[in-house]
Amino acid sequence: MPETQPPVEIPEGMEVVATRPRALTDVPFTYCPGCTHGTIHRLIAEVIDELGLDDRTVAIAPVGCAVWIYEFYALDAIQVPHGRAPAVGTGIKRASPDTMVFTYQGDGDLAGIGLAEVTHAAARGENLTCFFINNAVYGMTQGQMAPTTLPGQKTTTSPRGRDIARDGHPIRVCELLSTLDGATYVERVMVTDPKAIRHAKRAIRRAFEVQMEGRGFSLVEFLSICPTWWGKKPDEAVEWLRENMMPYYPLGVFKSAGQAGGEQAA
Amino acid sequence: MSAEPKAILMKGNEAAAEGAIAGGCRYFFGYPITPQNEIPHYMAEHMPQVGGVYLQAESEVAAINMVFGAASTGARVMTSSSGPGIALMQEGLSYMIGARVPCLVVNVCRGGPGLGNIGTSQSDYWMATRGGGHGDGRCITFAPATVQEQYDLCYESFDVAERYRHPVMILSEAALGQMMEPVFVRPRGEAPKDEKPWALGGRRGGRNRRVINSLYAQPDDLARENRVLAELYEQVTREQVRWSEKGDDDPEVLIVAFGIPARCSETAMERAAASGVRTRLVRPISLFPFPHEPIRRWAKVAPHTLVVEGSIGQMVDDVRMAVGDQSKVSLLPVLGGLLTTPEEIAHEIQRVYEEGGRAP
Amino acid sequence: MRTDVIFAGIGGQGLMTMGQILASAALSEGKQASYLPSYSPEVRGGWANCTVVISENSIGSPTVGEPSVLVALERTSLAKHGPTVKPGGLILLNASLIPEPLQRDDVRLIGVPATEIADELGNPHVVNSVMLGAYVAATEAVTLGSVADAVREQLRSRFHLIDVNMTALRSGADFVASHTPEVV
Known part of the structure; x- marks a missing residue:
């Protein structure tokens, strides 16, 4: 089992200006070139470092490309059935309330097979954090249509484009969950430019803070790219995301309720 | 010393719940289905009395995964259902078997296939003994015949489950769940305090991280795990045939x-x-x-x-x-x-x- | 010595309570007892019955194919279970609701006007206690005192119902004691 990174000796007269987060192992990510999983992994790890949570956090690995996050995070971790991460997280939190729990789920996992589990975890106000990676396609199983695949988008199971008459409409998870009284903090972000990345990190931090303060369910959705199954170069994929996903899945805070001090955010 | 034991008249389902509580169970996740409803009713009433948690899940699928999560922290946890719900739990059971996490599942069996009826039945024998879901796993399964035995087996199952780090199923029957007989009950015990070297909760005190997992992508790794399970079942057979x-x-x-x-x-x-x-x-x-x-x-x-x-x-x-x-x-x-x-x-x-x- | 009884009727008549109280009374006398309910899926109004087995030793089968005693609270349950009572056995029936006798001459039949008795006591819900009192008097499977204690325990949170149920138990028992068991 890969452990935390070995300490590095700093030569005289030099200082550390950037380092791999302690919450990550020394194992290189295995994602496709251009994939945004790596960026998101790192941002979560940085926030865990900054909040000092690495000794009391359990990561829940989904089924999908991110199934191996237990190799990448230097944290306790559990790998669970497809879509069930919020239910497993519920069990962990109920049995061990002071353990920090996050799920890391793709769009098939969370919005397809696991929509019931995430919805009810949110409705219960379960005190855990879900990170939802939406790249509008099933990545690990070879690029099939996902619940978030856009109208007209070509996938291996919608070769002529998603046909609304046959396949129905994409699901907007943040909008859906934000209608639930139990959901405390719900935001959609992206990680395709430095400004967006800094913003995404703040969203991760706020989500963890909600959980640390025992204020209930938090979810951050990341609009992401899948160059491999979109059939695009990474820069083209980013462009496609901006032109197609962002209009359908607008960024923003969809729910921020019951903040400390009783202030209700818009 | 405990007081002079006195038998009390209990329903089989209540005896299952009380036996589990006495055996140290403190977490129950379930979903309503006849003919096992007295178990969640009893747990909803009694779990708070012992500092435990009763939570009604949105489905049996969620319930077994909540069990998976709570059990992964080392807690004594159970669920109960009947055939149609146990069928939905097979996925979670398979993961728990693959990941080697102990728990108790009580199946108060009704007739099937499909919705069947709510009458008594033993027709989940195959699902129990061949089941525990997909793959090369089995499910350690005990079948009580009296309300007392239902109590005793639920009481003891957590020790058995933890001994092998493996789910245990009680295959009961609708009639046994509904009938009443005298039961000698034990004082409600706590789970043993010994540290479980696999239990999750964060790298407290800077310990090495722990991973609970049933994914073995490399052929040699999966083959090794399958052989480990097969050896475990041989050990279970040596020690638990009853x-x-x-x-x-x-x-x-x-x-x-x-x-x-x-x-x-x-x-x-x-x-x-x-x-x-x-x-x-x-x-x-x-x-x-x-x-x-x-x-x-x-x-x-x-x-x-x-x-x-x-x-x-x-x-x-x-x-x-x-x-x-x-x-x-x-x-x-x-x-x-x-x-x-x-x-x-x-x-x-x-x-x-x-x-x-x-x-x- | 193993004794068994089936209480049969329709849901809502208090059959399950009768069985539980009898099992409880037997337990309080140091006997073994099993109570096994059976009912149709409807919450109210479907068929219902329960089997109670009492024994000095451990109880094997909690089911009985040919009961030695049947207590039938209404017509359909007599039609269903009456023919299964073993020869030489006993059938207690609620004569208020079952006017037609069963055509069997190899069992003892006792008709108790339980609904009328309950009405006279001012509470139509105590038919089950009347019949339970009659059962105890006719079989002496347990003592009336043990049953009375079990009823008091059962009703400890509804104590205003205790007196009328005590009277109902005694009325049922008295009816059996004071009537030469009539073959109706």
Whole structure:
């Protein structure tokens, strides 16, 4: 089992200006070139470092490309059935309330097979954090249509484009969950430019803070790219995301309720 | 010292719940389904009294995964359901078997397939003993026959589950869940405090991280894990085969039955004795591991073997495996959600006895 | 010594309570007892019955194919279970609701006007206690005192119902004691 990174000796007269987060192992990510999983992994790890949570956090690995996050995070971790991460997280939190729990789920996992589990975890106000990676396609199983695949988008199971008459409409998870009284903090972000990345990190931090303060369910959705199954170069994929996903899945805070001090955010 | 033990009249379902609490269970996740509803009712009432948690899940799928999560922290946790719900839990059970996480699942069996009915049944024998979901896993399965035994097995199951780091299933029956009998209850105990070296909760005190996982992408790794499980089941078979037996030492008819049909058979044996037929009953208590040995031993003596079970014939497969061609195996299937009676079984004993036994 | 009884009727008549109280009374006398309910899926108004087995030793079968005693609270349950009572057995029936006798001369039949008795006591819901009192007097499976204690325990949170149920138990028992068991 890969452990935390070995300490590095700093030569005289030099200082550390950037380092791999302690919450990550020394194992290189295995994602496709251009994939945004790596960026998101790192941002979560940085926030865990900054909040000092690495000794009391359990990561829940989904089924999908991110199934191996237990190799990448230097944290306790559990790998669970497809879509069930919020239910497993519920069990962990109920049995061990002071353990920090996050799920890391793709769009098939969370919005397809696991929509019931995430919805009810949110409705219960379960005190855990879900990170939802939406790249509008099933990545690990070879690029099939996902619940978030856009109208007209070509996938291996919608070769002529998603046909609304046959396949129905994409699901907007943040909008859906934000209608639930139990959901405390719900935001959609992206990680395709430095400004967006800094913003995404703040969203991760706020989500963890909600959980640390025992204020209930938090979810951050990341609009992401899948160059491999979109059939695009990474820069083209980013462009496609901006032109197609962002209009359908607008960024923003969809729910921020019951903040400390009783202030209700818009 | 505990007070003088006093039996109290309890429903089987309540006894299952109280037995689990006494055995240290403090977390229950479930979803309503007849005929097991008294278990969640009891847990909702009593878990808060012992500082535990009762939570109603949105489905059996969620319930078993909540069990998975709570169990991964080392807690004693259970769920209960009946056939249709247990079917939905097979996925979670498979992951827990693959990831080696202990828990208790109580199946108060009703008839199927499909919605079947809510009458009593033993027709989840295959799902229990072959199940635990997909892949090369099994499910350690115990079958009580009395309300007291239902209490005792639920009490003890957490020790068994933790010993092997493996789920344990109690295969009960609707009738046993609903019936009332006197039960001697124990004081409510706490789970042992010993540290579980696999339990999650964060790298407290800077310990090495722990991973609970059933994914073995490399062929050698999965093959190794499958062999480890197979060895575990051999150990379980050495240590956990359980049965009870009674009757004549030179039986002409061997009866194999579990649960309530075994009790009906006991009373039927008295009638058979009155008509001059010698019988012996072997009642499997562990369904996996199955008590092949005593069945094989008595089948050498008895020319007839009669299996009485609440299904179209499921356990009879295991009995045939144990018996081989030593004894002629007959089946009395009890169907439709009904219970058999001693009269019906006595009639069947007489019939198979007169029909002639093992072929020469 | 193993004794058994089936209480049969329709849901809502208090059959399950009768069985539980009898099992409880037997337990309080140091006997073994099993109570096994059975009912149709409807929450109210479907068929219902329960089997109670009492024994000095451990109870084997909690089911009975040919009961030695049947207590039938209404017509359909008598039609269903009456023919299964073993020869020489006993059938207690609620004569208020079952005017037609069962055509059997190999069992003892006792008709108790339980609904009328309950109405006279001012509470139509105590038919089950009347019949339970009659059962105890006719079989002596347990003592009336043990049953009365079990009823008091059952009703400890509804104590205003205790007196009328005590009277109902005694009325049922008195009816059996004071009437030469009539073959109706």
